[in-house]
Every structure is written in C-alpha cells, then in structure tokens.
Amino acid sequence: MNQDSISFLSQEALPTNGIPLFYDIFNVSSHLSQIEVVAPANIVNKIFDLTVELCKSEVQVSGFNSVPGVYLKEHYKNEIEAAVKSFLLHYFILDFVIEKIIETKVHMASYPRLIKMNQDERGNILFLFDISLANKIEIKEWKYFPFKPPRRKNYKDLDKQVDIFLRKELECTKKSSTDTVEPGDWICFEALLVDRDKNVVFDSFKQDLWIRVDFQSFADIANKYFIGKKEGDSFIIDYLPISKGFEDNLFEKHSFLIKIKEVVKGNVFLLSDFKINFKLKNKVEMHEKLVEVFSFRNDISQRRAIIEEMFHIFFSKHRFEVPKHLVIRKQEDLLAVLKNKPDYSVYKQNKDFEDQVERLAERILKEEILIDQIASSENMEVDSKDIKCYLNLLCNSRLKEFIYFKPGNDLFEEGSIPVKDVSLKQICRREKTLNFILYTLTK
Template sequence: MLISKNSIKMENDVSKLRQEEQAELAVFSFNPISSHLFKVNVTISKPVIDVLYQETVLLFRKKNLDGFGQNAAPVEYIEENYDVEVNRRIKTYVFRHVIVDFLFKELISRKIPFANYPRLIHVTSADDNVLIFSFDLSLTESMELKEWKNFAFKTPKRKRYKDLDKQVLQFVDQNTCLNKRVNSSIVEEDDWVCFSSTLLDQNMAAVIPMITSCFWTKIKKNEISNKFKSSLIGKSLGESFISNDFYFEDDTDYYENLNHHFSITIKAIVKGKLLSIDLFKQNFKLKNKAEIHNKIMEVFSFRNDISQRRTIIEEIFNLLLAKHRFEVPKHLILRRQEDILATLMHQPDYHVYKSQKDFLKYVELLAEKDLKEETIIDQIAYKENIAVSIEDIQFYLNLLSNKRIREFTYFKPSTEKIEDMDAPINHGMLAHTILREKTLNYIIHMLTH
C-alpha cells in the first residue's frame, strides 16, 4: 500500500500541493554496480503520491462497485478492497506521464552516455510514502575524441542519369505546390501530432499543475476508430480540450471505462503527406535551390541498391571508427541482439532469415555495429553541446513520414517501426534519438563542407 488508510486528507493535501509550485517532483540518483552497469533510481515525492492516491480513490468511487452506486462506496471500503488496483493505476500513470521523460531528460542533461534503453527492474514504495522506480543502465565506453573535424573525407559521387535530376525537380515542385495548399495548423489523417496532457480532478482542475506530459502520436487512417486519435482530427495548433479517452491499452485492464480526465493541448503538427521544403532547407543548412536539389539527390541516386545518402553515412562511420578504436562489452551486444531478434520475429520473413546458416552471427555483428555507431555519436553530441528543439523533432518526423525521402533518417527511437506504433510516444524518447540524428547531420555537414 502506498499510503495508510487514515492519511486521506483530500482537500487539504491537494490544496497544499497546488500551492507548492516549487515542490520537488522527482529525485534522480545514479549508483555504480560495475564498470559498465549502473543503477538509476527515480524517486517520486510523498506529496505527489498522496494526491494521486486520493484522486484515484475518488475515480474508483464513480464506478458501481460491489453493490454500491456511483460515488456511494466509502473511501475506506475502496482502500481495503481495491488497494492493488488503485496502486497499479498510480504506478502506471507515474511511469508513463512522469518517469520516462524525466529519466531521459536527466540522462541527456548530465551527459551520461548509455547503451540500450534503461531497463525497469522494480517499483517499490517506501515507508515514508515515496515511490521509487529502479532501472539498470548500461554505460558505454568513454573515450578521448580526436580532432575529427580535420579528418579528410571525400563525398561519394552520385549517379549521373539525366532522369534522376528530372525526378528530383518534379518531387520538389510537387511538394512546393502542396505546401501552399495545405493548412499546416489543422490536424488531418497521416499527420504527426505533439500534445501535452495534464491530469484533471473531479472538478476539471489540474490535480498536480507541475505535471504536464508531452507525447507524439501519428493519426493513421486505420485508427480512426480510436476515440482519442479521432478526437484530434480537425483540432488547431494551440487548441485545448478535455478528454477521458486518452489512455494506454493496459490502463484499463482491471475496470473498463474507468478513465481519468486530461486537459489536452495541441503543441505541434507535422504534415504527413508532404515534405516541408522550408524545414528541409533550414535543418540541412542549405542556401539555395541548387543545394536543395543536390541534397535530395542523395536519396534518389542509388548504386548497387544503396543510396548515396546511406553510402555517405557508412563511410563516415568507417572513418570515425577507424580513428577511434574500442570494443563493446559482450553483455551490451547480447542485450541488443535480444532487441533485434524481438523485432525480427514480427516480420513475415522471419523464419526464412532464421533458417540461414549465419543468421545469428549476422545479428551479432549488426548489434555490435549499432552500438559502436551510437557510442561515437553520443560522445560527439555531448562534446559539441548539441541540443534538441521541438523543431528538430518536427523535421525528423516529417522526413520519416515521406517514404521517398525516409532514408534521410538513420537512428530510430526503438527497434520497432515508430510509425506503426499504436501508443503515443514520450517526447523524451524521441528527443534522445533525434539528438543522435542531429549530431550525425552535424558531422556530415562539417566533413563535407
């Protein structure tokens, strides 16, 4: 049990927390277990847990429970008979709406280079009514970077088929025209939407004003039956509304239609059907139409089924890793192999791949390659003090949404295809991935100009 039954002081505790605008929401601690393994604890403060417990008990009272009508079940009865369910709701909410973004923000701000995602080990409640989320975190090798900006790099040449230039011109003209006709301030099908969410109480006031979560989600045509995603269509940038349809699938495992209300605000919209030429020009630091043309050509020009863009990336990593020699610990490779295999298992051709004699060896080499690339990228990102803005995320998702130029994105926020994920994605997870993507683009720019 998170708090004792007799500690419910509904209005007083809620009022007190709302007045403490500077109250400490969470505490981050970082303790070594071995040279490459650390334990990270994120502790949520007592006032936050107390208020969430009170609000969740009130939510359960709205349900017809065990013969009691709505709002008729005594608080003490719910505490005694639904303690497990109430606490599970609190842990789920705190993890999704507080912990994930807070954890990634702390890791990035403290410049902690890590391999693989932090792994949640357990959640415990202490005697003083705090909630502690414990993670295992694998650190990558620290290294002294050489003067990589002075490395000699020759950009791989493009194919010279005349038709390629015509294709690029048509692509640019088409997207330029579409940009003029599309209303970029209204949510439509195929768009990516960034929204903030704030938990509301029974009076539709913020339960804990300092907790405002930020998520990204894609509005896919086959998901219009999803009430929450459907409610986003037609909304304007900056528009706010109240919804009790925003929840993750496993939030309602215990009791159907027992959902919190949230205040939702549309923070950003990324059009999914076209490329923003302005964002493209700005993020790749392009000066004129000729440079835009040449940059887009990188994903139109292929040699031996590999695009010029991918060849540039591969050769830059070969150069960086040749100049910075290091080994990846075996346990990190094994963990990444697990992630890769878990993804491959959902692909239709998995059994065909698996039947190949060198399949597992290939997966091992791929895992090692990914980890080495991420390690060197993280080191450069922190050394160069590269930061991620919401515009960087918009640009990344804009590229990802367009199949013709998707190859401009290299790093992914998980081993899954994020455009196929049903659940909203935490802003912090995307920011961590796009820090790597932005750093890669920075390196390419420095070595090719």
C-alpha cells in the same frame, strides 16, 4: 545515497516538467551506474486518491450501487498501489531519468532498466534504475579526417526525377491551405491530469507527447478527439494510452486535459526547414542533397552509403568493444520487432540468421555510443524545429531515406501510442549530430 553520487535535486528545485522529484546518480562499477528517483508522498497520495475515485466507476461489487472508497482501499489496496506506481513510471519517471542522464553527460550504452520500485514508510515511492555504461571514447580530432563521400550515379534521369519531385511537393504545399488536423499529421500536445470533475490536479504535473494521427492505428481516439482540431485547441480526453497494453488496465484510465501545441502536416514538404536542417545555401545544393535519396547502387541510396562510409572511417580511428550483455539485450529488442514482420519466418530459415542479428545489434550499439559521446562533447541541443523537420521527413516515403536513427519501437511510425517528447529529442539529437558531422566533413 552513495557517496560517489553525481548530483541530487533539492526539495525546492523542480525539473523541466515541473514535478518535484528527488534524484541521485551514483557509480556501482566501471560499467554500471544507478539512478534513484523519489516521488514524494504528497504527489503519491494525490494519485492514489484519484485512482480510488476512478475505481468507483470501474469496479463492480455485489451489494453496492457505488463502491465505497474505504472498501476499495481495503480490498483493492495492492492493485491500486501497483496502478499508482505504473502511472508515475510511464507518465513522468522514465522521461525524467532520460533527461537527467543526458543533462549530467553519463555515457549510457543502453536504455535504463528498472530494477526496483518500492514505497517507503513515509509514503514516498523509490524507483531504482541500472544504467549500463559505455567506456569513454577518446574522441580524436575528427573534423579533419580525410573523407570522400560515395558519388551519385550519373544518370540524367536522376536530375529529372528530383525536379519532378520538387514541383509535385511545391504544388501540394500550395494546395494545402488547411491548418486543421488531418490523418497523417503529427501533433505535439500537452497532457495535464484532471480529476472526476475535470479540474486540473497539478498545473505543473504535465507531459509533452507526440502522436501521428492515423485512421487505422489510432482510430478511436483520433476520430473522437483530434481530427479537425487546430494548434491552441484544448479538450478533455477520457484516457491516454502511453504504452502497449496500457488501455487494458482498468485502474490506469485517468482523464487528461489536452492542449495542442504544434501540428506538423503529413502531406506538406517543409522546404525551408529542410534547407535549414541540412545548411543548404541555394537551389544547387538543395538539388544535390535530394539526389542522395534518388541515387541507388545495389539497393543502397547514396545517402546511406555516405553515412556507412563515415562510420567506417570513424570506427577505424576509434576502436572499442561493446559488452556482450548489451549486445544480447539489443538482439532481444531487434527480434521483438522482427517477429512482427510478415517475412520473419523466411528470415529465420537462413543458417546465419542469429549471427546476422548479433552483428547488427553490435553495429547499432557502436554507432549509438559513438554518436552520443560526440553529441555530448559538442553540446548538441535539440529544439522544436529539429523535431518538426525530423517528423516531416518521416511523413514522406522518399524523404524518409534521410533518416538514419529511429526509435526501436515499431509503434513509433504506426502511431498506435503517443511518443514522449524526451524520447523523440534523444533520437533527434543523434540525427542532428550525424548531420553536423557529415556537414563538417564535406563542407
């Protein structure tokens, strides 16, 4: 390990998800750190054995009714080892990496990039990630910045629209008496790995995930397992897709014990949570806040105009550059999303299309870097109430306008794969920090 390491987890210590992992974060240069995470051999061997058992039912070999484990270990060793690495990476390591980066207040400028995944002679698997660093911004006393938020339009019809919206949402809340899972709901569930006999392998070897139940994108699993369930229900699921294309790998279809921890209703406006989230004291403030997503100028809501003005002031006080290679990576991410849009061919015909994407990538990076560093300096933390309010806003086409920071993956809102709790907390932390800044500047 590098002598400039920030921290190292002892063998006796356990991270928040209960998995005994070793880690080390060390500096490579002023713009690059690395984090090395080690999954110990006893965990690796257990996952290896489970994968061999899984292969017995998935692999067909002429001459065998049931393929012997010895045969699989000899002829499918590379495939099984690759599956074990992939399983550990997607289910536990990535979450752990993000947790430790936030916990140690590393000024990350982009998501960590896996550069090495090796197994040593003792059977431990080592995962090495690059962490691109943002220069530390000397945050000025922003709480006293002069700030005049853009005003709403003065159409009386706006107030009427807000009143009608509120009455309609309150009526829906009264009618929604069911506490069972329905299409459109968000579910937080705990996933524990089980063996072929459906016994939990590691009590502490678990993962918290969120999924939006949607008939079209999560149909098979939703209809079979989640619809009609309640908080506290538990059941066995045949496999759990955690990344796009994950279900295509025969070696990664492990079974899990699912325990439903929370349900966020998709058809109910959580009014009390909304008030707490935006620190609203009375009905007048509630009304004014809702007007922000009803008042539009040039197709831009008052809410978005307020946020853009806030960033304009902050960037005028804090000038910094983003390394070119990070902008290129963000451009690639944006293009990957745009290519799935039906209007992509139209966008691409614009002469300055690439320049627009580049400017957008740079702007997003600057906003994320600034907000993350303020969040770190203000010690912002996220709890389940923050996540529930965030997801509840996403469920409503009008209230969704309050959300500024969203995961870069289109699959998030489609609900086709579960969202990791750690990833969601990172986004909610940015959103909570943004709301904290706006509240402080306008109170």
